[in-house]
Amino acid sequence: MTKKLIAIDLDGTTLNAQSLITARTQEILTKARQAGHIVSIATGRPYRMSEQFYRQLNLDSPMVNFNGALVHLPEQKWPYESEHSIDREIAFSILEQKATFNLDFVAAENRESFYVDQIEGVEPHFFATQQITEQNLMKHLKTNPTSLLLKTQHEFAADVSSRLMEQFNKEIDVRTWGGPNAILEVVPKGVQKAMGVDIIANSLGIKQQDVIAFGDEHNDLELLDYAGWGVAMKNGTDQLKQVANDQTIKTNDEDGLADYLERYLSL
Structure with missing residues (x-):
């Protein structure tokens, strides 16, 4: 063969x-x-x-x-x-709209590290780590991330997806993860x-x-x-x-x- x-x-x-x-x-x-x-x-x-x-x-x-x-x-x-990477300003803009988007957390990731908007209530296993520390907070994000990870609830996922695509249409695409959690992954357009x-x-x-x-x-x-x-x-x-x-x-x-x-x- x-x-x-x-x-x-x-x-x-x-x-x-x-x-x-x-x-x-x-x-x-x-x-x-x-x-x-x-x-x-x-x-x-x-x-x-x-x-x-x-x-x-x-x-x-x-x-x-x-x-x-x-x-x-x-x-x-x-x-x-x-x-490929995403402009980090998009990460901060989404974070500002966290409540209106019904997001549980906003995270930015690159090859070596991750940054998340809060420590409380975020399960470290999402980031393959034992614990999330102060160093992992979003305020320390200084470079453009490779992707963003947004956790929401299943009933909001489709709506959040379409709203994000509308707002940042030329810059991002939104993907859904398989599995039990409603995770949206934001990647560079295309x-x-x-x-x-x-x-x-x-x-x-x-x-x-x-x-x-x-x-x-x-x-x-x-x-x-x-x-x-x-x-x-x-x-x-x-x-x-x-x-x-x-x-x-x-x-x-x-x-x-x-x-x-x-x-x-x-x-």
Whole structure:
């Protein structure tokens, strides 16, 4: 079989409901690599919140973080590396409108660090840390962040999204995270996972038709549309299933990705 680039989303796709990669999923992704295919993570998470999965899978491939705002080969110099950022004034402007937007917190992130508007009531695990300190407060944000993370409630998410897009139309796009929390991720305009995966495919000399992509959420739309073979998770959104070539029989909590890949690649 032709060498494939397998682009995998994390939350709601590769990870189960406990945000873990099961032994079975790990085994099948390892088998795919042993068969000569390349596995590449394409996630909305920053690297510090996806590094453990990169290591668990023993990957040495480039990856996409922040929904495409960062494309890199972890811990290495890579000639194709790409990074985009948002004007930090947008972060402060959103923060000023926190109450009218019904936001629980406003955070700004870049590759190495994160900044949040309050310490109280913000769960450190959102930022893959044990504790949030004074140094992590938004007033210390001096550079343009790679992305913004906004927590709201599910009933407000669609409204907040459209209002943000209206207000900062030329500068940002808004993505939703998979999983139980209503997290909105604000990325630079035009940035999405497909752009990042395309950089990776080109760097490896892999044709678009040989890209297989798995996802479950709104932020995977362009990726599944771009891929030669786009697979929506059974637990994915209806909108995503409409652009996908196929969907898994099982959910992310039933090793749906592993099950599909094992059959599709005859592992």
